[in-house]
Amino acid sequence: MASFQKRGKTWQYCVSAKPKPIRKGGFKTKKEAQVAAAEVEERLRKYNNPRTTKILFDEYFESWIDVYKNDIGDITLNSYRTTLQTIKVNFPGRYLHEINKREYQQFLNDFGSDHAKQTVRKINTHIRACIQEAIEEGIIHIDFTRKARLTGKIESKRPEEKHLNYSESHILLNELYNRKERSIGYYLLILALTSGMRYAELVGLTQKDFNFELNEITINKTWDYKTGKGFMSTKNDPSNRVIKIDIETMKLFKEFFNEITPNSYDLIFVSPTNPNKVLTNEFVNKILKKTLKDLKIEPVTIHGLRHTHASILLYKKISIYYVSERLGHASIDTTLRYYAHVVKELREEDTKNTLDLFQKMLLLESATSEKFVQNKMK
Known part of the structure; x- marks a missing residue:
């Protein structure tokens, strides 16, 4: 049985289903929502029939x-x-x-x-x-x-494999921080690298999402930067999250907020000349490409900075559970699948460390036993 609710100027339906209800909004009239809900219910009846x-x-x-x-x-x-x-x-x-x-x-x-x-x-x-x-x-x-x-x-690299290593990201981050004249695009690059956020999440940020007392950013929406429809929901429920950001980056943005052009949406990465209101993906990628070229680093895209963020955390032995939560992945399986190449390298290192650990324990045990025998003989 479907239920219907008016949200602002549009209607939304909710159809009971397992494992969770099916909701969809944006319908101009209740009738349109009812027709759409009836189609979903018919599909559910058809595919839930074991005889079909x-x-x-x-x-x-x-x-x-x-x-x-x-x-x-x-x-x-x-x-x-x-x-x-x-x-x-x-x-x-x-x-x-x-x-x-x-x-x-x-x-x-x-x-x-x-x-x-x-x-x-x-x-x-x-x-x-x-x-x-x-x-x-x-x-x-x-x-x-x-x-x-x-x-x-x-035979191209998978997107998640196109990332900077620790040394390259360190060079890039310092370059972005130390620029005397820093345009709005450079601020976005800094936050992309230090937060691991998706592009739609970055351009959907408002000043209210920043908590400078706790050094936290709340991620609970995105901005449709391709068609300019406005604020949208995040990719999935786990994508609604609060993440900690380093003190230096938060200080930088606290100062940057004084330079932001006021706008009705309270957006941070606003672009008055763009009909979609925010910086385009192409514009930011152009800045990133030029910066990396000047640093003699093989270019990656803005999305590659998200993969760089995750890869660095994993290389530095940050828990994969924390990385998964920080990135807003639907499950840890997603993280394991996307970063299998990193996990494989870490597993090889862990194998070596495990063997070394027990080898040292056995050598220590042997030395201890020998010393014990010598003391007994005395």
Whole structure:
């Protein structure tokens, strides 16, 4: 049974579902919300019926998005919608139970012939998560995505691997801090590197989000910097968080607030000339690229600074649980997946340290025993 609520000038529906209710707003009238809610309820009835076996792949994937991805941001949601279109093009009229591993692998091979491996990986990740749910619901019994081999036309680094190392980030941070004339874009770069925030979170910050007494920043919204729709929700519930920031950075921003152009949204990284109100991703990337080039460091994007932040924390043996919370990941599994390359290196180091530890303990035990025997003989 759906319920409806008016929020400001628009309507929102809430449909009871497991594991959590499905909510969606932005409807101009209550009637529009009722029609949309009825469609969701119909999908739930169809896919929760254990006797239903003939379910179209694209229809199930669309339903899965509505049920399990209803609380993600628009940018991420569009990524899932792109995968849905790919499924519609490549599996038209195909039922879930009819698809086998060979057919799915052929799809990945064909798709990868003219797409980057990174894109193939993302498509497979989306589909695999959906198929796992279909198996748990008893709709199908075989995971046709299991052990799928990922192919791709371009062997480029994964985005999370494009980050600065500790030495490079140290050089960059000092360069950004020591600039005598620092434009607003440099302030954003400093905060990106010291906080690990997503770009939409950074440009969605207001002065009220800064607590200078506790050196904390509250992250509870984003700004739609691509279309200029305004404030949006964060990527997921764990993305709503409060993070600690170092004292020097907070001091810097306390002074910077005196220079900010007043605006009706109380935004920090405002751009009066941009119709979307805030600094564009392209503008900031241009500043970052030039700065790194001057420092003779291989360029990364602004998103690469988020990965740099996380990688540095992990290299410095900061708990992966804390890193996951600080980044606002949905779960620690996300952190492990994104930073598997870092975790692998740390695991190798931990293995060596573990072996060294017990080797030293055994040598110490041997030396102690020998000394004990010598004392007894005396």
